[in-house]
Amino acid sequence: GVVALVAGAAAAWMSFAKDNANDDPNTWVNGRSGPEGMPEDEEVVDPREPAQDAVMVFGASGKTGREVVATLLRSGRDVVAAVRDASKLDAALAELQGEVALTETEKERLFVRAGVDVTDPATLSPDLFAGVQQVVTALGPIFGKLPEGGFGYFDGMTSEKVDSQGVKNIVAAAAQYLPKQERAEEMVMQFFGAGDLAAWNPLDDVIMGGNSSSAWVQGAENTAVWQGDLVFFGGGFCGTRSMQLDRDLSKFDGISLRVKGDGQRYKLNLKTSYNAAMPEYTYQAGFDTVDGEWTTIDLPFNSFVPVKMGNELSDAPALDASLVSTLGMVLSRFEFNGLPNPRHREGPFRLEVQHMAAFRNPRPQFVHMSSGGVERNARIETEEDRKNCVMPIVQLNPGGTLNFKYDGETAVRSSGLQYSVVRSSGLVTENLDKTYVLQGLQGDMTTGKISRGEVGRVLAAAIGESSAINKTFEVRRGDEENAELKHNMHSMFTTLAVDTDRSLIGIRPFPAPGPPKGMPDENRKQEILKDERVVASMKRGDGGRVRSEEEAPDGTSEANDDLAAATGKMITVLEQEKTKAEVNA
Numbered sequence: 001g002v003v004a005l006v007a008g009a010a011a012a013w014m015s016f017a018k019d020n021a022n023d024d025p026n027t028w029v030n031g032r033s034g035p036e037g038m039p040e041d042e043e044v045v046d047p048r049e050p051a052q053d054a055v056m057v058f059g060a061s062g063k064t065g066r067e068v069v070a071t072l073l074r075s076g077r078d079v080v081a082a083v084r085d086a087s088k089l090d091a092a093l094a095e096l097q098g099e100v101a102l103t104e105t106e107k108e109r110l111f112v113r114a115g116v117d118v119t120d121p122a123t124l125s126p127d128l129f130a131g132v133q134q135v136v137t138a139l140g141p142i143f144g145k146l147p148e149g150g151f152g153y154f155d156g157m158t159s160e161k162v163d164s165q166g167v168k169n170i171v172a173a174a175a176q177y178l179p180k181q182e183r184a185e186e187m188v189m190q191f192f193g194a195g196d197l198a199a200w201n202p203l204d205d206v207i208m209g210g211n212s213s214s215a216w217v218q219g220a221e222n223t224a225v226w227q228g229d230l231v232f233f234g235g236g237f238c239g240t241r242s243m244q245l246d247r248d249l250s251k252f253d254g255i256s257l258r259v260k261g262d263g264q265r266y267k268l269n270l271k272t273s274y275n276a277a278m279p280e281y282t283y284q285a286g287f288d289t290v291d292g293e294w295t296t297i298d299l300p301f302n303s304f305v306p307v308k309m310g311n312e313l314s315d316a317p318a319l320d321a322s323l324v325s326t327l328g329m330v331l332s333r334f335e336f337n338g339l340p341n342p343r344h345r346e347g348p349f350r351l352e353v354q355h356m357a358a359f360r361n362p363r364p365q366f367v368h369m370s371s372g373g374v375e376r377n378a379r380i381e382t383e384e385d386r387k388n389c390v391m392p393i394v395q396l397n398p399g400g401t402l403n404f405k406y407d408g409e410t411a412v413r414s415s416g417l418q419y420s421v422v423r424s425s426g427l428v429t430e431n432l433d434k435t436y437v438l439q440g441l442q443g444d445m446t447t448g449k450i451s452r453g454e455v456g457r458v459l460a461a462a463i464g465e466s467s468a469i470n471k472t473f474e475v476r477r478g479d480e481e482n483a484e485l486k487h488n489m490h491s492m493f494t495t496l497a498v499d500t501d502r503s504l505i506g507i508r509p510f511p512a513p514g515p516p517k518g519m520p521d522e523n524r525k526q527e528i529l530k531d532e533r534v535v536a537s538m539k540r541g542d543g544g545r546v547r548s549e550e551e552a553p554d555g556t557s558e559a560n561d562d563l564a565a566a567t568g569k570m571i572t573v574l575e576q577e578k579t580k581a582e583v584n585a
Helices: 011-019 065-074 087-093 159-177 374-378 383-387 392-396 398-413 452-463 489-494 499-505 522-529 532-540 557-584
Strands: 004-007 054-058 079-082 110-114 132-137 143-145 151-153 184-190 200-202 213-218 224-230 237-242 254-260 265-272 281-288 294-300 305-308 324-332 347-360 366-371 419-424 436-441 471-480
Touching: 054 065, 065 079, 065 087, 065 452, 132 159, 132 452, 159 366, 159 398, 184 324, 200 213, 213 237, 224 237, 254 265, 281 294, 324 347, 366 398, 366 452, 374 398, 383 392, 392 398, 392 522, 398 419, 419 452, 436 452, 436 489, 452 471, 452 489, 522 532
Parallel strands: 054 079, 054 132, 079 110, 132 366, 366 419, 419 471
Antiparallel strands: 004 110, 143 151, 184 347, 200 237, 213 224, 224 347, 237 324, 254 294, 254 347, 265 281, 265 324, 281 305, 436 471
16 A cells, blocks of 8 residues: 655656556555566665655646646745656646746656555555645546547546545545644744843934934833834824844744734834835834733734835835844824824823744645535535526536535545635636636635636645635636736635634535435436537536547537537436445445
C-alpha cells in the first residue's frame, strides 16, 4: 500500500520518471528501491530539497486540477500532484487555458507522487502527505468510449467511487496526517517600561497651528497609556509615531492590538519603504474601542487605506508589509476624505495599550471542488419537485451523481478540518480570452457559467485566504472586467458567511445527504436531453467529463451526434450500475 514517488526537478530525474511512469507503482518508493534491473539497495534520490509547506492536489492532471497546480506554482508554493499515472501530467500542464508555459523554476517546485488511487485508502499513506500542509481536491470520473468498446467509466471509476467514497478516503487521511494550523503572532511593540515609551513621539495638530496635545505615560503592569486633549479649533487631531522599525512582516496578515479605550474611534498608521520619506503620506486603518473594556482588534494589511493628510490616494500601491518602517496612532475628528469620524468627542481621551503584534490566521487545510445543484438536489422529495428545478442537470441527476457529490462535500464539512467547499456553476469553454468579475454566492439558489481555469484559480486562491475558512459557496462569472471593475478574490471570500452562520443571512441549514428521490422516467429523460440548453451545451463541449480525451468534439455534426449519444448512454450505464448496487446491497 505504499505510494510511488516520482519527482521531476533535474532532466535526468524527469526522464527516469517518464520512462517508469507506467511500471508497478510499488517499484520505486521514497528513493529506497529502483525499477526493474536496479539493485534493491541502490538508492534513487530526488536531487531537490523535500517538498515544504506544500499543497497536495488530487486530480492534478484533470482540466481543473491542472489550473490549480499551475496557479499555485506561479504563486511560489511547492505543489505535490497526487496522481494515478504520472505520464499524463506533463501533457495536461501543456494544455493550460490561455496561459504561458510553466518556467523551469516553477516546475522545480512540482513533486509528482504517482500510484495514488483515491478509492484505495492504502495508497493515502503518511509518505504521500510528507511535507504537505494543505489539500485541494479537483476530482471527477471520466465517461466515454472504452478501449474495449462500448461506453462506461474509465477504469471503473464511477461517480460513487470517486465523488463520494474517494473524497471520504482523502478526508480521513487528511484529518490524520495534515498538521494542525493555529494562529501565529509576533510581537512588534510592547510596553515594559520607560524605554519602550521613549520609542514614541507626538505628532499632534500643533505642527499645523492647532491646540491639541498628547503624551504616553506608564499604565498598569506591562501596559502604556496614550492620552491627551483633543481640541477642534485649529486642527482637531492628536497623533503619535513609533521609532524606526524596519520590520519584514510579509508572512503575516496584519496587526493585532490589545487595547482598553474610551469608546472612541481611532486609527492605526503604518508607513512602509514606499512612503517612509513622505511626511504627509501613510496607510491608515480605523478601529473602534469599548469604553473601559479590554479588546483585541485585528487590522488586516488589506484593510489599510493609502492616504495623504487623511485623503485617499487612489493611485497609490497596496500596502507592502515586507518593510514596515513605523507605526502610529491617530485620534481625529475626521475619518477619511474630510468626512466626520462617527465616534469622537472634543476633550480628554485615553487609550491603554498592552501590545501591538503581527498576526497570521490559519488557512483552509482542505479545499474541495464540488458542483452547483448538489444542495437543491438533496432537498428533492418527489418527481414534481425535480421537474420544477430550473437546472437540467438537477432534473436529470444521472445515476445519482449529484447525491454522490453532496456526500463528498458533507464529509469535508464534517471532518473537523478547516475547509472551503467551492461549487462550480455550469462549466463552459466560451470566452476564455476574456476576464470576468467572479461572484461567490451561497445556498445553491442561482445558476451561471464559469470556465475550468476560473474555477481552478478560485480553488488556488482559497488555499491562501483565511477568510475562506469553513465556507461553502457557488462561484460564477459576473460582468466582464473593465477599467473601473476588477475582480478581487479577497473581497469575494470576505463577503461570504461561514457555514454555521448561514441562517443569519437567510439561508436554510444544509439538508441531510441521502439517496436520489423523484428520479425521472425514461420519457422524461429524453425530454430533458432535448432541452435546447442541453443540446447547445453538448455542441460546445461544455459541462462535465462526458467523453474520453480522444473524442473531443471537433465542431462537426457527427461529433456532436456522437456526444449526444454518449450522454444518453452515460445515463443508461449510470442507472444500470445504480440498480446493480441496490440489488447487491
